[in-house]
Amino acid sequence: MELVKLTIDGKETEVEKGTTILQAAKTVGIDIPTLCFFELKDMHIENRPGSCRICVVEVQGRRNLAPACTTRADNGMVVKTHSIRVLNARRTVLELILSDHPAECLTCPKAGNCELQKLAEQLGVREIPYQGAQSTYRKDTSPAIIRNVDKCIMCRRCEMMCNDVQTVGALSAVNRGFMAVVAPAFEMNLEKSPCTYCGQCVSVCPTGALTEVDHSRNVINVLADPEKTVVIQTAPAVRAALGEEFGLEPGTLVTGKMVAALKRLGFDYVFDTDFAADLTIMEEGSELLDRLTRYLKGDKSVRLPILTSCCPGWVNFFEHQFPELRDIPSTAKSPQQMFGPVAKEYFAKKLGIDRKNMIVVSVMPCVAKKYECQREEFKMNGDPDVNYSITTRELAHLIKQSNIDFMALPDEEFDAPLGESTGASVIFGTTGGVIEAACRTAYEVYTGKKLDKVDFNQLRGFENIRHATIDFDGLPINIGIAHGLGNARKLLEDIKEGRNHFHAIEIMACPGGCIGGGGQPYHHGDSEILKKRAAALYREDANKPIRKSHENPFIIELYKEFLGKPLGEKSHQLLHTHYFDKSASVFIEE
Amino acid sequence: MAIIKLSETKLQELKEVCKSFNNDKGELINVLHKAQSIFGYLPAEVQEVIAKELNVSVAHVYGVVTFYSFFTMTPKGEHPISVCLGTACYVRGAEKVLEEFRRILKIQVGQTTPDGKFSLSCLRCVGACGLAPVVMVGEKVYGRVSPDGVKDIVAEYRN
Ligand code: SF4
Ligand code: SF4
Ligand code: FES
Numbered sequence A: 001m002e003l004v005k006l007t008i009d010g011k012e013t014e015v016e017k018g019t020t021i022l023q024a025a026k027t028v029g030i031d032i033p034t035l036c037f038f039e040l041k042d043m044h045i046e047n048r049p050g051s052c053r054i055c056v057v058e059v060q061g062r063r064n065l066a067p068a069c070t071t072r073a074d075n076g077m078v079v080k081t082h083s084i085r086v087l088n089a090r091r092t093v094l095e096l097i098l099s100d101h102p103a104e105c106l107t108c109p110k111a112g113n114c115e116l117q118k119l120a121e122q123l124g125v126r127e128i129p130y131q132g133a134q135s136t137y138r139k140d141t142s143p144a145i146i147r148n149v150d151k152c153i154m155c156r157r158c159e160m161m162c163n164d165v166q167t168v169g170a171l172s173a174v175n176r177g178f179m180a181v182v183a184p185a186f187e188m189n190l191e192k193s194p195c196t197y198c199g200q201c202v203s204v205c206p207t208g209a210l211t212e213v214d215h216s217r218n219v220i221n222v223l224a225d226p227e228k229t230v231v232i233q234t235a236p237a238v239r240a241a242l243g244e245e246f247g248l249e250p251g252t253l254v255t256g257k258m259v260a261a262l263k264r265l266g267f268d269y270v271f272d273t274d275f276a277a278d279l280t281i282m283e284e285g286s287e288l289l290d291r292l293t294r295y296l297k298g299d300k301s302v303r304l305p306i307l308t309s310c311c312p313g314w315v316n317f318f319e320h321q322f323p324e325l326r327d328i329p330s331t332a333k334s335p336q337q338m339f340g341p342v343a344k345e346y347f348a349k350k351l352g353i354d355r356k357n358m359i360v361v362s363v364m365p366c367v368a369k370k371y372e373c374q375r376e377e378f379k380m381n382g383d384p385d386v387n388y389s390i391t392t393r394e395l396a397h398l399i400k401q402s403n404i405d406f407m408a409l410p411d412e413e414f415d416a417p418l419g420e421s422t423g424a425s426v427i428f429g430t431t432g433g434v435i436e437a438a439c440r441t442a443y444e445v446y447t448g449k450k451l452d453k454v455d456f457n458q459l460r461g462f463e464n465i466r467h468a469t470i471d472f473d474g475l476p477i478n479i480g481i482a483h484g485l486g487n488a489r490k491l492l493e494d495i496k497e498g499r500n501h502f503h504a505i506e507i508m509a510c511p512g513g514c515i516g517g518g519g520q521p522y523h524h525g526d527s528e529i530l531k532k533r534a535a536a537l538y539r540e541d542a543n544k545p546i547r548k549s550h551e552n553p554f555i556i557e558l559y560k561e562f563l564g565k566p567l568g569e570k571s572h573q574l575l576h577t578h579y580f581d582k583s584a585s586v587f588i589e590e
Numbered sequence B: 001m002a003i004i005k006l007s008e009t010k011l012q013e014l015k016e017v018c019k020s021f022n023n024d025k026g027e028l029i030n031v032l033h034k035a036q037s038i039f040g041y042l043p044a045e046v047q048e049v050i051a052k053e054l055n056v057s058v059a060h061v062y063g064v065v066t067f068y069s070f071f072t073m074t075p076k077g078e079h080p081i082s083v084c085l086g087t088a089c090y091v092r093g094a095e096k097v098l099e100e101f102r103r104i105l106k107i108q109v110g111q112t113t114p115d116g117k118f119s120l121s122c123l124r125c126v127g128a129c130g131l132a133p134v135v136m137v138g139e140k141v142y143g144r145v146s147p148d149g150v151k152d153i154v155a156e157y158r159n
Helices: A021-027 A084-099 A115-122 A157-165 A200-204 A216-223 A236-240 A242-246 A255-265 A273-296 A312-321 A335-351 A368-372 A392-401 A423-429 A433-447 A485-496 A527-542 A553-563 A569-575 B008-020 B025-039 B044-054 B058-067 B087-091 B094-105 B147-157
Strands: A003-008 A011-016 A038-040 A045-047 A056-059 A077-080 A145-147 A172-174 A181-183 A210-212 A229-234 A269-272 A358-364 A388-391 A465-472 A475-483 A504-508 B079-084 B118-123 B135-137 B140-142
Touching: A003 A021, A011 A021, A021 A077, A045 A157, A056 A084, A084 A115, A157 A172, A157 A200, A157 A485, A172 B058, A200 A210, A216 A358, A216 A388, A216 A392, A229 A255, A229 A273, A229 A335, A236 A242, A236 A255, A236 A273, A236 A392, A236 A423, A236 A527, A242 A392, A255 A269, A255 A392, A269 A273, A269 A335, A273 A335, A273 A423, A273 A433, A273 A553, A273 A569, A312 A368, A312 A485, A335 A358, A335 A368, A335 A553, A335 A569, A358 A368, A358 A392, A368 A388, A388 A392, A423 A433, A423 A527, A433 A465, A433 A475, A433 A504, A465 A485, A475 A485, A485 A504, A553 A569, B008 B025, B008 B044, B025 B044, B025 B058, B044 B058, B079 B094, B087 B094, B094 B118, B094 B147, B135 B147
Parallel strands: A003 A077, A229 A269, A229 A358, A358 A388, A475 A504, B079 B118
Antiparallel strands: A003 A011, A038 A045, A056 A077, A145 A210, A172 A181, A465 A475, B079 B135, B135 B140
8 A cells, every 4th residue: 555645734644545635635634625526435436527626726836726526645745725716716616606506595495405505605605796697497396306407516416326326327417518407318307217216316416406306295284184094104214314304413213202203293193114014024025935935846937036125216127127027026015005005904994984084104214105105006096005205304394394392302102003013124224124134034934943143144234235145944045135226237137147046135226225215314425324324223123122023913913803814815915016017118208 | 118210221220330339338429420320310219229239328328419519319401501610601701691591491500490491500611711601502512602692592492
């Protein structure tokens, strides 16, 4: 490792050769502002176009100012990051960007989280001296994401996410100069593109150009309707991130406070998607064992590996990009969509109310869930099983709007019966968690033996693609795990080429899994935040008295009283689904 | 995928072109050049085929097509009009001539009239500087064109 020595703002530092000035400055406590630059360390996610020039610094002996994010530190370099020349240049660059940006901060959904707004404040911009024409584009609203590209500053972070990380290719920079924006092919609507609604473009966009469709108004309205019984379900990853919106350390679990807040918001029943996650394990795990035993008996028609199907972004991905493989994912619905029919067909009946008078809302770390709950196959006579899905961010807004002092709330418990869950379901929120939960149950059901240790550490971690072999009492089960759709693509290509030896594969569309979902509080490129959220979920799991889905007493009760058995007729009808070939739906409007 | 309404032989030719570049994504611009000379323009369907052949997203292909002004997504008119904006022509008022074409045909550079008769583009020096300003309609060259002469040129091809 070769080291280079340089001086930044009078401070000497030594860094590895190849380090950028931006990184080198951090070692001496200097934070150079950036805009287009974005990275998620350890996840191989990086956007470094060097185009915005906000990060310029003065390098002694060079005529031009240099962008700190792309310029490499060198021996003997003398760098100034806040000379008058630098400050003026930086402000001018920002003023030019702002001159073609709508000044709508007061009503912008990104206000408070906008990196452009923050820069304007930080650099002390008090007026925009350049007045001229502003470029305008039509607003594009899809079932989950709104594109308001008037606010696009062409950092191209979203393009990097959609193409390099997710390999979806829905977005690309189009046109040139003044008219340049990021858009789908032929500038068609996102809805017509192969977009998966993973929301990763939303989570990295520095401005309000890309945001989720806001359903919190609809939720306020149904809460005010005395005719309706309003039920809410909360996804595992929400409890590990919601606290960030109220200034808590990342990784703080706020399960009890979240429940208390939801009760104060007026939900009639506060339930847990974790309950439905336990149910998913019962169905998906049984499907895995069913396929496995048939395969071992020599049944050639069995398709292995089985792929998880909890993630709607991933489902959209294979429907668009690998429709020929759509018979291998598990047919089990996602926990959100299992919860819906259990609430409306079982719980509503118990309460003696018509399903039309029950409203099911979900809080999700996810943007794609908004689309998932609108799918036609998840409706009964036009009535959706899940009416509205809001993100963790939207929930935080609802709480703030309702004058609830989140920090002062006591810890409260979920309601019974759909609020009871096990440790297995909590870890659904992080990469590796679904398959670990499945292993806990499948192992015990298959071998008839008790697990000594329920932790499968070999399945945990943040590596892009992981594999592990789990010993099912003499039978080695090969497991694959991928998070991020680009990594999923690699595994799918192997399957297509017949190069694959896995029995089961877990896939989550978002980097880190649901904890890094497109609907979570903005992480602004800090991968430590994601790790802390994952650790929080494993902590919650470890503290649960019951840690295996098949031991959840309310799940056992539900099968006894209502469903029959996993993969049985009723389960099949309510808890399983099928997939479509959507490759043809990418069409072009003339 | 778009419903392909391209001629089978041209489509085959396009696929051959992609193959001749080893279906290499790095050759996208060269493939687009060849494709435009086969079809005269780059309709959405052609871009879809190229994206598939080179294994890149259609959005990316469209991005490149819209970035370079050389590429066009509108078919050329029956009589493509090109106005030279090379230095000599420019100095002698080619811009006014272009402006007049725009006014009379009611289209911008890069567009085609709704009846498909005319399309308008500009050129950089055709090597006939002695005749500046120069206008070409199809293969035919018109020299020393003045804004007043524009309507006569257009009239020659109308009807
Ligand atoms: S939601 Fe995901 S797939 Fe859709 S445009 Fe954004 S990054 Fe691409
Ligand atoms: S939409 Fe947002 S992330 Fe994408 S280029 Fe524009 S500003 Fe950047
Ligand atoms: S942050 Fe360095 S050029 Fe944009």
